[in-house]
Amino acid sequence: MQACGLIVEYNPFHNGHAFHIEASRKASGADCLIAVMSGSFLQRGEPAIIDKFHRTKAALSAGADIVLELPYVYAVQSSDLFARGSVQTLHEIGVSNICFGSESGDISRFTNSYDVLQQKQSVYQTTLQEKLHLGLSFPEASRYAYQKIGLAASEMDLTKPNNILGFSYVKAILDDKLPIDPLTITRIKNAYHDQAITGSIASATSIRKELIGKEDISETAASALPEVTIQQLRAYKQQAAVWHSWENYFQLIHYRVMTMSEDELAAIHGVDEGLENRIKKTARDTTSFYEWIKKIKTKRYTWTRLQRVFAHILTNTTKDDVQQFVSDETVPYVRLLGMTKTGQSYLNARKKDMDVPLISTLAGTESLLLSIEEKASHAYYSIIPPKKRQAFYHQELQPPIMI
Structure with a gap:
């Protein structure tokens, strides 16, 4: 079976994500779609609006075949480290492709940009350090450095958030010479940071803004969400009494x-x-x-x-x-959150060839990385009343979700 990897957060899973799944399956021709997903806390440092288990159920119900957890130490990081942890996780599970959404929509622009960066690495680094010394943030300093070497033009604009992440994925693949072919599809109808919902495909930012502080899901938010996500959002709110912010x-x-x-x-x-x-x-x-x-x-x-x-x-x-983890060449394990029957068939064929352990629970496994994961989970659920909190954390000790 051929697998295609997706690097996701699903915060929450929305209609744009459903489009990404469908388009990735078509572009890759894969039999199995594998999503590696941030857990309790996300790349931009936010707590997930609902926990990873409810997000996993929505993703599996909407077309993903396997959902893996990206460990906290890679998930809550800059784009380069986030990308490296994600790509290495998907490599260990044996994907042939990784498909991501971007403003560019043309994979050759990403690979050509990688070549330019390799050729002009010294100019990029010099400009980056100059701007950092002037007090600019890393993203802003990077923007100037990319402009300096010609990578902020309209045909490959590395000031756009999805282009930046996509370029980090391509760079992680090519730097480590992994046997993965990157693919990209054009992000449609909305921008990454759009604050308002204006149609059936909207940014996760605008959807969270519409949800947080509300007792239920408004018609506006519902218009941008598949039914499975609406069900999971309501189920989580009913049990936990909160959508996290x-x-x-x-x-x-x-x-x-x-x-x-x-x-x-x-x-x-x-x-x-x-x-x-x-x-x-x-x-x-x-x-x-x-x-x-x-x-x-x-x-x-x-x-x-x-x-x-x-x-x-x-x-x-x-x-x-x-x-001790960010300098490692690969991830120390792959954690399975959930799967479909197709995903189970893929794992049964693949797991004997894996170089790192495939785990599905925090129970009975000794690892510093997993102890950090345990702390992150306790921190995430800490705002839930104690009796319910224990039940939510107990999910960490259960077998993977089957859809």
Whole structure:
């Protein structure tokens, strides 16, 4: 069986994701579609609106054959590390292709851009470092560096968020010389950061904005969601009484910061250049997560970077925790969240050829990476009432979901 990989977050799974699944199957001709999905916390540092198990059920019901979990230490990272963890996970499970959505929609532009970057690496790095020293954030400094080597033109604009992620996927494949053919489809009808729902295909950002703080799913949000996602959103809300957002965690994260020393804060992954002082100082007179981020944010400290830092503070993820994994050549395991009958057939044929363990539960497995995953899960469910919290965490110890 031939498999095609998808790198996803499904926060939540929407009509655009359903289109991506259908188009990826058609473009790759694959028998099995395998999604590697961020777990409790996402690439931009946000808590997932509903947990990974309910998102897995929606994805499997909507056309994915296997859903794998991207470990926390790769999921809550910059695009390059996020891409490397995702691509290596899909490589270990044996995919022939990875198909991603992009503003470009032309894979040759990505591979040609990789060649340009390889040829002009010294110019790129020099420009990048110059801009970083001027106090620019990494994404902004990268934008200038890409412009300098000619990779911000309309035909391959690496200032666009999906192009940036797609380029990171292609770079991870080509850097490690993996036997994977990248494919891309054009992202349609909406932009990554669109704030408003204007049709049946809308950005996840606009859908979350329409959902958070509401008692139920509005007609506007429902118009951009498949029925399976509506069912899972409602099921989760009924059980947990919440759709997760950072404001739910404000009191917990504020308590953590107020009771940590500056040295303890400085040891947290992502807290660099004296950021611990700024976090402590602004904590004294802030009353909401949104207000807190606004007080800390600068050109260097972007909203996304700060959200990641707060995720690492909440989960107590240190620089030492992360460093030993981000330099590894591959992932230490592949975690299965769920599968269909097709996915089960694929795994039965593939797992004997895997070089790393295939696991499906946190129970009975000793691993530092899994202990970090366990902390992330406890942190994620911490805002749910204790009796229900225990039941939600118990999902981590159960067999994979079968659809």
